[in-house]
Amino acid sequence: MKSILTNTLLVAGLLLLTSCPRLRYFTVQAAQEDIVVEAEDFDRFPIGEIRNWYNNQWTPEGLQDADPDHGEGAVGSYLEILPDTRQTHADPLIHGENFSNKPGVLGVLEYPIFFKTPGRYYVWVRAYYTGTEDNGLHVGIDGEWPASGQRMQWCGQPNQWHWESKQRTEEEHCGVERQIYLDVPAAGKHIVQFSMREDGFEFDRFLLSMRYQRPKGQGPVKSKLNHSARLPD
Numbered sequence: 001m002k003s004i005l006t007n008t009l010l011v012a013g014l015l016l017l018t019s020c021p022r023l024r025y026f027t028v029q030a031a032q033e034d035i036v037v038e039a040e041d042f043d044r045f046p047i048g049e050i051r052n053w054y055n056n057q058w059t060p061e062g063l064q065d066a067d068p069d070h071g072e073g074a075v076g077s078y079l080e081i082l083p084d085t086r087q088t089h090a091d092p093l094i095h096g097e098n099f100s101n102k103p104g105v106l107g108v109l110e111y112p113i114f115f116k117t118p119g120r121y122y123v124w125v126r127a128y129y130t131g132t133e134d135n136g137l138h139v140g141i142d143g144e145w146p147a148s149g150q151r152m153q154w155c156g157q158p159n160q161w162h163w164e165s166k167q168r169t170e171e172e173h174c175g176v177e178r179q180i181y182l183d184v185p186a187a188g189k190h191i192v193q194f195s196m197r198e199d200g201f202e203f204d205r206f207l208l209s210m211r212y213q214r215p216k217g218q219g220p221v222k223s224k225l226n227h228s229a230r231l232p233d
């Protein structure tokens, strides 16, 4: 009986996410301006995968997750990729399920953005992690996953919302500064995308900036959505 109830709630949660109106609007940047986007304002991600992103305000019961809600301190709401079956180093690591060193495989989120200025943008993400197995993410652009967007890493600031922009490397597991960026080749619409590296990751918002400077506190107000520029289906 309990499993039927759990499954019903899970399906209801997925339907709720599926049926939510998609954004279908550009996030618009003025020339030279930083771009700030709420994680929960994604345009789309495939539902029903091995791992799904859940809005903390609608997360159904029954998904494996050791953490309590961390909505306090987040801006609006946040996304968490669940279930989280690798919660500690002692839990089995299953490539392509609870971990993916390869980007673009699990939990791909997409955000359409209109860039007025092409160039190199550092990617900052505000995240909440509680251990060493929920603190990794990948970022890419226009379906590509460049080396400069792989293995975003959080380190040394657990149990709080924290902005970071560092890349994990063989030599430096805590991450290296200035190595996480996207090169925007031309002005116009581009799709910025994120994908899972570790399950249980909690994602509040992101910032794209030509300057490498950690935002303070919750960060700037989010960028405007252009309601006159609907995307084609």
Ligand SMILES: [Ca+2]
Binding pocket: 084, 085, 086, 087, 098, 133, 134, 198, 199, 200, 201
């Ligand atoms: Ca995990």
Ligand SMILES: [Ca+2]
Binding pocket: 067, 080, 084, 130, 134, 200, 201, 202
């Ligand atoms: Ca978590």
Ligand SMILES: [Ca+2]
Binding pocket: 038, 039, 040, 074, 075, 076, 077, 078, 203, 204, 205
């Ligand atoms: Ca948020």
